[in-house]
Amino acid sequence: MGGRDRIAVHPARGAARDRELPAGGGPDRRGPRTAARAEFHGGTLTDTVASTARLLDEVDADNVRTYWQPPLDTPAEEALAGLASLADRVCAVRAFSWWPGNNRLPLADRSDLWAAALGLLAGRGAEALLEFVPGDDPAVLTREAATLRACAGRTPPPAYRSHRTPADHQGRSGAPDVRTADMHINNDDTLLFIGDSITDAGRDRTDPASLGTGYVHEIAQTLRDRADGGPGPRVINKGINGNRVYDLETRWTADVIDHRPTVVTVKIGINDTWRRYDHGVLSPVDMFEACLDRLLADTARELSARLVVITPFLLPAGPDQESWFEDLTPRTEAVLRAAGNNGAQVVRADLVVTRAAQDREPAELAPDGVHPSRLGHRLIADAWLAAVGSAAPDPRS
Known part of the structure; x- marks a missing residue:
């Protein structure tokens, strides 16, 4: 897997939590460092922003970060607020459009959310992974990938800019907030x-x-x-x-x-x-x-x-x-x-x-x-x- 192995961590609820991850990825710091990634979805110990922050605080290792995806049935504003509080600790986002429930929509249907999310993570070294497409249909993969690339280059609409960067948020005066x-x-x-x-x-x-x-x-x-x-x-x-x-x-x-x-x-x-x-x-x-x-x-x-x-x-x-x-x-x-x-x-x-x-x-x-x-x-x-x-x-x- 190249010079840096990547291991996704899926800490299941009820599992033992007394295993420590060394901050250096192992006792031998001369070799390649292992990058551990926490999940961010239901059924794990990191199913909310608060629980994810707690786990990362407990591990306290710079090579342990988290994935992020919009929580199920969560409005865009609330999802972005959670992402903003974890932004410096996110290694990658899983891009998909589910609404409501697990109804799979084209990514373009929530493009404002993804433009804001990718804008918030710009310059932080996070990746965007296209995880699901409508109907699991390979024929729409090219279209969905093009939408994701377009979102990465967009300026979010005003309603989402408060979660992006200070320079993007405009108050009543029009000056940066x-x-x-x-x-x-x-x-x-x-x-x-x-x-x-x-x-x-x-x-x-x-x-x-x-x-x-x-x-x-x-x-x-x-x-x-x-x-x-x-x-x-x-x-x-x-x-x-x-x-x-x-x-x-x-x-x-x-x-x-x-x-x-x-x-x-x-x-x-x-x-x-x-x-x-x-x-x-x-x-x-x-x-x-x-x-x-x-x-x-x-x-x-x-x-x-x-x-x-x-x-x-x-x-x-x-x-x-x-x-x-x-x-x-x-x-x-x-x-x-x-x-x-x-x-x-x-x-x-x-x-x-x-x-x-x-x-x-x-x-x-x-x-x-x-x-x-x-x-x-x-x-x-x-x-x-x-x-x-x-x-x-x-x-x-």
Whole structure:
């Protein structure tokens, strides 16, 4: 196989994990190095971005990297966010177009995804492998290969550029958006989370260090665990039970701007819907969107911070909640528009919990349909870590 052997590693779930891979590929470093490649698909220990990052962190060898492919039934934006957080550790991508499920489409049907993915990996030494073609038909291989080559030379459409390079991301002003320059979280970052009870999660508001017991706590704990004995980034929780977007606006300066965070995460919207159905208090979607847009725009103007927006979600606990989607669906679309207008990264909590509910009872994820269980919070935390990026080594250490 030439001067460098390539071995794909398929770590099956339940398999022993106590076998160590030497950083040099073996005790004799004078011979050819063995390059180990982790898989990235279901049924393995590396079936998600978070689990892949954990395995690579544990092995901690520069000759161990991972393959990547878009996870099944994952929207392009979410798939690209995961790729962005692993980009420096990806050796190759498996290019194919499956949608929905394992329905094999021509590669051209998801060409925007592949143009963005290949653009993100440009200059990183990663390869693109054409793995599947529609119908397993050799006659279409030439066509599919031509599409893949064309994707490698394309500029991604605007909707995908925030995952590519800082120079490709254009904000309102048309200037490059420096907030996306580093896709990692560093130990000297300050992460601020603001929102409603899902963010609050029972925090002690008399204790500035209290993070509650929800997804913010899970994110902070994961980042501390990755900090090699250091404290990890500073994490601030400013969630308050019952808040709607207008409540955030009244306290935004004191609770966000004055802390000078480097990463701001907003999770809002479900109470703007809920109050309509339990108290008859309306939050018109256009007013909601304008308010959220102002908050994100003001933050972009005042701070050189990365912006992150977590979408609202609902797992109906009863027939009465089914009607909420009439209000929540356009509100979620408003959240996505406001995020896109301001160069914010998006964590699709609505898609994450809905997919998870296909394999378990919804009450296991959100007993009342709104407030996540411990498992629900962990899923949101994993989605945030996948979209926003894993901790990078502290350059001062």
